Amino acid sequence: xxxxxxxxxxxxxxxxxxxxxxxxxxxxxxxxxxxxxxxxxxxxxxxxxxxxxxxxxxxxxxxxxxxxxxxxxxxxxxxxxxxxxxxxxxxxxxxxxxxxxxxxxxxxxxxxxxxxxxxxxxxxxxxxxxxxxxxxxxxxxxxxxxxxxxxxxxxxxxxxxxxxxxxxxxxxxxxxxxxxxxx
Numbered sequence: 001x002x003x004x005x006x007x008x009x010x011x012x013x014x015x016x017x018x019x020x021x022x023x024x025x026x027x028x029x030x031x032x033x034x035x036x037x038x039x040x041x042x043x044x045x046x047x048x049x050x051x052x053x054x055x056x057x058x059x060x061x062x063x064x065x066x067x068x069x070x071x072x073x074x075x076x077x078x079x080x081x082x083x084x085x086x087x088x089x090x091x092x093x094x095x096x097x098x099x100x101x102x103x104x105x106x107x108x109x110x111x112x113x114x115x116x117x118x119x120x121x122x123x124x125x126x127x128x129x130x131x132x133x134x135x136x137x138x139x140x141x142x143x144x145x146x147x148x149x150x151x152x153x154x155x156x157x158x159x160x161x162x163x164x165x166x167x168x169x170x171x172x173x174x175x176x177x178x179x180x181x182x183x
Contacts, residue, residue, distance in 0.1 A: 073120070077180070084151050086177040088113035088124045094152065095126060095175060102140040107131050121178045125155070128173040132162050138169060145175070152177045 015023065062069075086094060092113050099105045111127040130138075138159070145154060155174040162168040 080150070080180065082180045085121075085179040086124065086151055087122065087179040088115050090179075091124050091126055091152065091175070091177045094148070095128060098141060098144045099128075101144060102137050104130055104133060104137055104141065107133055119181070121180050124177045124179070126175050128175060130169075130171040130173070132165065132168045133171060134168060138171060 012020065012023075092110065095110065096105065099108045099110075107130055109129040109131070111129075114125045116123045116125075130141075142154075145152060153176045155176045156172075157174075158172040160170050162170050
């Protein structure tokens with residue numbers, strides 16, 4: 001180690017003033033770049049640390065409230081009759097039956113049921129498009145759907161007038177149901 005320091009001192013003494021300034025400038029630039037990189041990595045590490053701390057705090061709050069969630073789930077499940085819930089096929093069949101009751105099966109276009117599986121229940125969504133229907137038919141269908149709440153729910157309804165016949169409507173329904181998994 002000692003000879004290296006001595007060699008560096010000798011080399012530095014033999015340099016001209018211009019070479020000394022350029023060497024010093026080179027060393028300062030390298031230090032500047034290294035310090036900037038170090039500060040950037042330190043800042044990134046600190047941001048990750050803060051995010052992890054916030055995530056852990058949120059998870060701890062969930063764990064602290066787990067008894068409340070369990071009680072709330074039990075209360076919600078008490079209000080729901082598993083026999084009245086609709087799986088994907090039953091939902092499609094029930095919607096078809098409702099459309100037949102209000103004489104809309106000919107003007108209806110029903111998409112296949114999309115299902116998302118969960119731990120406690122499965123969520124089923126279906127889209128129904130109705131073309132050239134009257135306001136009275138729309139009202140009757142809405143009444144039938146509202147009688148099935150909370151087992152069948154309307155997520156969204158878009159109504160527009162028919163361009164060819166303004167007295168008729170076009171409607172787009174997004175309908176949702178669920179079925180409980182066996183506990």
